[in-house]
Amino acid sequence: MNIIDKIKKAGLKGRGGANFPTDLKWRAVAEAVAKHPQHKSYIVCNVAEGEPGVMKDAYILKHYPEVMITGIKMALATFKSEQAFIYLHRSYFRKYQKSLNKIIKEQNLPIVLFAETGGYLCGEETTLLESLEGRREEPRLRPPFPTTHGYLGFPTLVNNAETFYCIGRIACGNFKQTRFYSISGAVKYPGVYELPQDYTVKQILAKTNNLPKFKYFVQVGGGASGDIFTAKEAGLVTGGTIVVYDLAKTKPLKLMRAWVEFFYRQNCGKCTPCREGLFRLRHLLSQTNPDLAELDPILTNMRDTSFCPLGRSVFYPMNSLITKIIKYGRS
Secondary structure, X not given: OOHHHHHHHHOOEOOOOOOOEHHHHHHHHHHHHHHOOOOOOEEEEEEOOOOOOOOHHHHHHHHOHHHHHHHHHHHHHHHOOOEEEEEEOHHHHHHHHHHHHHHHHHOOOOEEEEEOOOOHHHHOHHHHHXXXXXXXXXXXXXXXXXXXXXXXXXXEEEEEHHHHHHHHHHHHOOXXXXXXEEEEEOOOOOEEEEEEOOOOHHHHHHHOOOOOOOOEEEEEOOOOOOEEEEHHXXXXXXXXXXXXXXXXXXXXXXXXXXXXXXXXXXXXXXXXXXHHHHHHHHHHHOOOOOOHHHHHXXXXXXXXXXXXXXXXXXXXXXXXXXXXXXXXXXX
């Protein structure tokens, strides 16, 4: 059984947020390579996590770099690729450059470390490719997708660090149906934990001794873009990043201002809905008592018309916080 069949059997889905079946992405690259006149391809390991509350990739770099690199090695062999890149958040590049290069040199692998040139948006795969090619850090129009037209126009496999970690485990025959969870916020034991991938938020918090005894709500999926869920919903959802908030102590407007400021500073300015929408949101929320009804058309427009996921994702935390916590959560 080849590695793609093993990935399919394991039921692995990408851990970068899209939840796309990993074997389908690998097959798409394999087909593209077979059709390409030069049969040439590239591999990219995306380690550009930069959203507040997300820290699983740093955990992998610290504790399991060899396993992650084994996953990259399997991709190099599968597609007969001449080159792979590990695209690192700048702080990770500074901290782990030496240890990663040591493993790469020992195994004589054609892997190059690359320090992120932009900000949060470089975690989006087409923006990452623009950065690798030395161009302005902004997303590409899709299709075509990186699987057929990626780095320098060649078929390119882009998976994140945890996905390659899982593939490394699959290749070695010791993969378990687990995933890494980043836990932060109003908890006693923040950190990264490896637990079953089907655990709910409530199960995760209980297993890590972080289940609050006070009234709380959580943000799931990221500390800026993640949706807000009430404590009653915590037994229904799961997610790789969990931020816990004390319902009584959290100031929703302050939280929204922090989110918008993050996105405002990280947007690339390419598309009007995101650029102007964030400017307007920032202005409205700077008021002492903003009219929250004025946020809705801006957020909806950003969700429906923004060019890339950054602009579209602003809607979800803002809308869920307003509808679940501000309007009803304190009643």
